[in-house]
Amino acid sequence: MAKIYLENASGKKISVEVSEEIAMQYRDSLQEEWRSNAYESYYTTSLDKITDAGHDFVDENADIEKILIEREEQAARSVLIRKMRAALPKLTDIQRKTIHKIFVSNMSQAEIAKEEGVSDQAISDRMEHLYARLRKILKKI
Numbered sequence: 001m002a003k004i005y006l007e008n009a010s011g012k013k014i015s016v017e018v019s020e021e022i023a024m025q026y027r028d029s030l031q032e033e034w035r036s037n038a039y040e041s042y043y044t045t046s047l048d049k050i051t052d053a054g055h056d057f058v059d060e061n062a063d064i065e066k067i068l069i070e071r072e073e074q075a076a077r078s079v080l081i082r083k084m085r086a087a088l089p090k091l092t093d094i095q096r097k098t099i100h101k102i103f104v105s106n107m108s109q110a111e112i113a114k115e116e117g118v119s120d121q122a123i124s125d126r127m128e129h130l131y132a133r134l135r136k137i138l139k140k141i
Helices: 020-043 047-052 064-090 093-104 109-116 120-140
Strands: 002-007 013-018
Touching: 002 020, 013 020, 064 120, 093 109, 093 120, 109 120
Parallel strands: none
Antiparallel strands: 002 013
């Protein structure tokens, strides 16, 4: 007599005594099942494994031109941001504060004029000079 181990319906392993011939057949069937699974896993690959390895599948609905344009625009924005970071220290204190108020604090020119106690036209003129100076600095960078 030989013992074989099986799982019952609840997943618990149990041992059963069977004849040597049945035990041999059971082991052979397990070995054949293992070989079949090994063969299948060797010669086939799941889509999950492919994507987990970092490979993507082609999206037929993707607009390649749009994707390339977005990448170019992102690259251009990155260059402009780098240039702006280099240009900001070359501006006066008042110009840097004005840029901060407009682009970071989202204040209007009228709000800046009211806060600083100057006319709207004074802020408009300041911005005009500021933009001209920035263009000049950015051309050199």
